[in-house]
Amino acid sequence: MSGYSVTEPSSTQKWVAGVLVIGYALITLMPLLWILATGFKSSADSIAYPPKVTFQPTLEGYVNLFTTQTRQTPEYLDAHPPQTWYEEIVHDKGMVIAGPSRFGERFMNSVIIGFGSTFLSVFLGTLAAYAFSRYRIPLKDDLLFFILSTRMMPPIAVAIPIFLMFRNLGLSDTHTGMILLYTAVNLSLSVWLLKGFIDEIPREYEEAALIDGYTRFQAFTKVVLPQAATGIAATAIFCLIFAWNEYAFAVLLTSGTAQTAPPFIPTIIGNGGQDWPAVAAGATLFLLPVMVFTILLRKHLLRGITFGAVRK
Amino acid sequence: MAEIVLKNVRKDFGDFTAVQASSFKVEDGEFFMLLGPSGCGKTTTLRMIAGLELPTSGEIYIGGEEVGQKPASQRDIAFVFQMFALYPHMNVRKNISYPLVSQGMPKAQVNEKVAEAARILGIEKLLDRPVGGLSGGDRQRVALGRAIVRDPKCFLMDEPLGALDAEFREHMAEELRALHDRMGATTIYVTHDQLEAMQMGDKIVVMNHGVVEQFGTPQDIYDKPATMFVADFIGSPSMNFLKFHGKLDAAATSVELHHQKLPVPALREPFEGDMVYGVRPEHITLSDKAKYRGEIVATEYLGTTQIVTLQTHNGDVKARVASDQKAQVGETIGLAFNGKTVTLFDNQTGRALRSVLNEGVLSHG
Numbered sequence: 001m002s003g004y005s006v007t008e009p010s011s012t013q014k015w016v017a018g019v020l021v022i023g024y025a026l027i028t029l030m031p032l033l034w035i036l037a038t039g040f041k042s043s044a045d046s047i048a049y050p051p052k053v054t055f056q057p058t059l060e061g062y063v064n065l066f067t068t069q070t071r072q073t074p075e076y077l078d079a080h081p082p083q084t085w086y087e088e089i090v091h092d093k094g095m096v097i098a099g100p101s102r103f104g105e106r107f108m109n110s111v112i113i114g115f116g117s118t119f120l121s122v123f124l125g126t127l128a129a130y131a132f133s134r135y136r137i138p139l140k141d142d143l144l145f146f147i148l149s150t151r152m153m154p155p156i157a158v159a160i161p162i163f164l165m166f167r168n169l170g171l172s173d174t175h176t177g178m179i180l181l182y183t184a185v186n187l188s189l190s191v192w193l194l195k196g197f198i199d200e201i202p203r204e205y206e207e208a209a210l211i212d213g214y215t216r217f218q219a220f221t222k223v224v225l226p227q228a229a230t231g232i233a234a235t236a237i238f239c240l241i242f243a244w245n246e247y248a249f250a251v252l253l254t255s256g257t258a259q260t261a262p263p264f265i266p267t268i269i270g271n272g273g274q275d276w277p278a279v280a281a282g283a284t285l286f287l288l289p290v291m292v293f294t295i296l297l298r299k300h301l302l303r304g305i306t307f308g309a310v311r312k
Numbered sequence: 313m314a315e316i317v318l319k320n321v322r323k324d325f326g327d328f329t330a331v332q333a334s335s336f337k338v339e340d341g342e343f344f345m346l347l348g349p350s351g352c353g354k355t356t357t358l359r360m361i362a363g364l365e366l367p368t369s370g371e372i373y374i375g376g377e378e379v380g381q382k383p384a385s386q387r388d389i390a391f392v393f394q395m396f397a398l399y400p401h402m403n404v405r406k407n408i409s410y411p412l413v414s415q416g417m418p419k420a421q422v423n424e425k426v427a428e429a430a431r432i433l434g435i436e437k438l439l440d441r442p443v444g445g446l447s448g449g450d451r452q453r454v455a456l457g458r459a460i461v462r463d464p465k466c467f468l469m470d471e472p473l474g475a476l477d478a479e480f481r482e483h484m485a486e487e488l489r490a491l492h493d494r495m496g497a498t499t500i501y502v503t504h505d506q507l508e509a510m511q512m513g514d515k516i517v518v519m520n521h522g523v524v525e526q527f528g529t530p531q532d533i534y535d536k537p538a539t540m541f542v543a544d545f546i547g548s549p550s551m552n553f554l555k556f557h558g559k560l561d562a563a564a565t566s567v568e569l570h571h572q573k574l575p576v577p578a579l580r581e582p583f584e585g586d587m588v589y590g591v592r593p594e595h596i597t598l599s600d601k602a603k604y605r606g607e608i609v610a611t612e613y614l615g616t617t618q619i620v621t622l623q624t625h626n627g628d629v630k631a632r633v634a635s636d637q638k639a640q641v642g643e644t645i646g647l648a649f650n651g652k653t654v655t656l657f658d659n660q661t662g663r664a665l666r667s668v669l670n671e672g673v674l675s676h677g
Contacts, residue, residue, distance in 0.1 A: 204397035207364050210384040211391040212458070213414035226401040 032287070038280035046276040060089050061277025065103050065268065065285075069095040103282060106264040110244060111289065112175055113260055117182035118239040122232055124183070125190030126198075130220060132191070133198040134206075144195075147188045155185050156248045163252055173258045181253070182243040189242075190235050197231025198224065233297040244290050261286050314375025314465040314498055315340045316361060321370035321380075323356050323522075330356040332522045333370065338466075338500060338515070343492050345513035346502045349545070353522035355470055358502045362468050363387045375465050385414075390459035392469040396451045398443040398458075405439040408457040415462070429461040432491070448476045452484055456491065466498040473508065485512055506546045510534065518542045528673055536670035537655060540662035543590050549619060552596070554589040554626035555659060567656070570625040572604040575651020577669040586659035589626070593619065595650035596631035598639065602646030611639050622647065 009017070038046050040057040063086045071094060080096065082088040090097055131137065132144060162181065163172075171177030201224060209219035225232075247262040254260060265282045268275060316338040323331040331353040338344045346354040359365040361372060363384030372380040379387050390411075398407050408429055412422045430436045433453045438446065443454060452472065459467055472488070473481045489512050492499050503509050509516050510530045518525045518533060518541075526538040537543035543551040556569045562582045566573045569589060576589075598620065606622030606629060618635040621628060622645070629647065633639070656665040666674055 202395065202397065204393045204395055205399060207384070208391065208393060208397040208399070208458075209410075210364065211362060211389065212411035213385045213388075215385060218414075223399060 035280045035283050035287075038276055039284045041277050041280075043273075043275065043277060046280070047274075058089070058277075059086070061275070061281040063089050064275055064278040065281045066101055068098045068101050069093075070098045072096050103261075103264065103268075106259050106261045107285065109175070109254075109258055110261040110286070113178045113182065113258070114240055114244040114289075116175070116179040117186065117243045118236050120179060120183040121186035121190045121239045122194075122236050125187055125194050125235065126225075126228065126232060128187075128191045129194035129198050130224065132195050134203070144192075147191055150184075151188045159249065159252055162249070166253055173254050173256055175258050178250070178254065178258055178260070181249060182239075182246065186239040186242055190239060193235045193238070194228065194231055197228050197235075201227050237294055237297055240293060241290055315373075316375075316466060316498060316500065317371075317373040318357070318361070319371045319373075321357070321360060321367045321372060323353075323360060323365060324368045330522055331360070331367075334519075334522075334524045336517050336524060336527045338498060341496045341498055343489065343512060343514045344498070344500045345509040345516040346500060346519065347506060347509040347513075347516050347545075348504065348519035348525075350504055352519040354502045354504075354517075354519050356522075357519070358468050358470055358500060361500060362389055362391050364391075388465050390462065390464040390467050392455050392459050392467065392472045394471040394474045396455040396472075396475070398446075398451060398454055400443060403440055403442050404435065404446070404454050404457075407443060407454055408439075408461050411458060411462045425461050426457075429457045432460065432494075433457050449480055449484060452476065456488075460491075460495065460497075464497075466500065467492075469499065469501045471502055471504070473503075481508075488512065507548070510546070518545060520545075532673045535653065536664075536673045537590070538664050538670070538674055540588060540590070540657045540664075543655065543657070543664075547592060549593050549630045549632075551590045551592050551655075552627075552629045553657075554591070554624065554629065555586065556589060556626055557586050559584040560587075560656075560665075566651075569604065574604060574649055574654075576654045576656055577652055577667040579656070580666040580668065580671050583656075583658065583665055587665075588657040588659050589649075590655040590657055590664075591649050592653060593630045593632040595653045596629065596633075597648045597650075598631060598633055598637065598645050599648055600646055602648040604647050604649075605644055606647050607644045608639055608641050610641060 037055075039061050040059070041052070041055050042058050042060055045052050045055045046061075067086070067090070069090055074094070077091060077094060077096070082091040087097060132140060137143065166172045166177050166181075169177075171180070205223045205227070206216075206219040209223045210216065214222065245262065246260075250260045251263045254263065261282070265279060265286065268278050268282060318337075319335050320333045321331060321335070322329070322333050334353075334357060346357060348354045356365060360367045360380075361374070363379065363382055363386075367380055370380065371378055374387060374389065384391075399410065402410070405426055408426045409422050412425060417425075426439070427436070430439055433456055435450065435453045435457060438450060438454070443451065446454065452475075455472070473484050476484055485508060501509075501512065513530055515528060516530055516533050517527045520541050526533055526542045528536075533542060534546055537546065537551070540553065544553075554569060556567065558567055560567065560579055560583050562579060564576065564579045566575050567587070567589060568574070574589065604624070606624040608620055609623050609628075610621040612619040612621075613635060616635060617632050618637075618639065620631045620633055620639045622631065623629075624647070631647065639645075652669065655670060656667065657663065658665060664670060664674065
């Protein structure tokens with residue numbers, strides 16, 4: 001019998017595993033690729049049947065996404081030749097640009113609310129998790145359970161009370177209101193995740209810092225925080241993904257100034273026919289920030305998902 | 313450097329008493345060992361001296377100043393942790409300089425001090441390395457570097473050799489002791505290893521269940537144990553305990569075990585009841601002439617000596633004899649005891665009876 005390793009997979013096993021992983025990746029990536037492609041199709045191409053895999057790319061969808069347009073007479077169009085490439089795209093359809101659309105604003109709202117609530121969740125979560133991890137707190141286990149219990153039902157179950165509460169407090173359709181709401185939802189996850197990470201940091205490091213003449217707070221900022229960076233990054237990604245994608249509360253509580261991108265993007269469909277390239281363009285742009293953020297922190301994320309699985 | 317005094321220090325964690333009214337004094341420049349089995353309160357005692365735990369009651373003096381309720385950062389002491397606790401996100405140089413940076417020392421002076429500490433410990437080449445890749449011994453040296461760099465009032469060490477390989481421990485123990493002799497720094501060292509304590513310490517405190525059992529030089533602790541716990545804990549194999557019942561006068565010089573008179577150092581107190589005749593294995597000789605008999609049940613060969621286990625009427629006895637002496641399992645042989653070295657214990661309380669041998673030690677122990 002030839003020598004083989006119990007733990008090392010054979011080359012056949014590796015090959016099969018590789019095919020499975022690539023196959024799965026293709027299946028999951030397909031919709032994303034389709035959205036990306038649709039964003040660059042013309043309106044006609046986007047609804048062509050059978051679907052077109054190769055097509056003439058155009059930025060029409062993106063221009064439609066960012067602008068509002070009106071139809072004009074051929075005389076008017078001839079008298080006003082297009083000045084820029086995007087005016088030309090619109091011009092060719094017999095339209096002129098009337099002004100910017102609201103997509104830019106809505107997108108910025110998503111950025112402010114998403115990153116704002118993520119920062120707040122992680123900031124408060126880190127402080128709370130440190131306290132739960134290090135101090136003798138009366139009823140600690142009950143408090144931790146209470147914090148976790150806020151996650152035991154879908155947040156939308158409390159939508160109506162929150163709607164009424166926000167209306168009375170004047171928080172409806174405000175950035176502050178949405179940041180507070182998403183922070184409240186994310187905080188339980190953030191406290192629990194971060195407590196796990198901080199528990200894993202030996203107390204000796206802080207004690208060494210105390211002995212070295214630092215205060216408890218300095219020991220926290222200079223010794224604990226750098227070592228919890230991985231956990232903080234992973235937690236931040238989870239919080240951002242939730243706040244960024246959240247749809248139900250956004251529909252319910254925002255309509256104007258604080259409306260985020262998720263409830264806005266579907267409204268594009270209604271504006272003068274089903275403009276799928278514009279919807280796809282919006283979805284593509286909407287995916288980008290979380291994708292970039294996740295790629296930047298992906299090493300931490302992987303460790304975050306598997307943390308505690310193997311004791312060192 | 314400073315002397316350290318503990319007066320009736322006590323620590324409770326909820327209902328659990330970790331340390332009960334401990335008192336002892338560490339002289340300036342002494343290498344002082346806190347010895348005991350795990351859970352005996354020695355680490356808690358050390359942490360109270362460091363300020364990482366605050367005592368429930370009692371006083372702690374470092375260099376004449378009462379610091380019992382002060383935080384660690386204000387006590388000016390250095391602590392070496394068992395797992396070293398080097399800051400993982402800093403390199404060796406930053407680790408060593410960290411306590412100086414907290415004092416706001418100018419950069420040039422910090423560099424000078426770090427270089428000096430590194431030279432003393434022979435780790436100059438490691439200064440710019442991350443601590444992650446260091447061997448156990450080098451981590452230990454860096455931890456010591458972080459301790460010595462700031463000239464603290466004293467060094468506190470919590471089983472600093474516990475994380476090292478056995479062969480390396482010996483070497484590091486010598487290095488530590490040499491470092492101490494060179495710097496003359498007051499050092500309190502926690503260990504559960506009695507050999508380490510005997511080998512390195514100027515003085516030893518033996519603790520058990522949160523109580524100080526005995527406090528003295530290694531010789532006194534070994535030769536004149538104050539309790540049966542100390543006698544049993546120190547020495548390998550540990551002291552033999554022969555149980556008997558009797559009545560002794562204040563000046564008795566012998567006791568009777570199984571109808572044989574055995575010598576003891578002249579007693580200084582009368583006693584009646586269940587007693588224990590405590591004798592170290594090396595103070596027993598095997599000879600046919602001796603009247604107190606035992607049957608050999610096992611022998612262990614250790615090179616220059618051998619440990620012979622005998623069954624007697626008062627319990628099993630281990631004797632350390634020259635390895636060339638013949639000892640056949642199954643043979644019955646006489647045991648002669650070196651009476652001057654014997655300690656008698658009250659079997660009920662485990663306390664040593666006062667005698668000529670130990671009276672100087674017990675009266676201030």
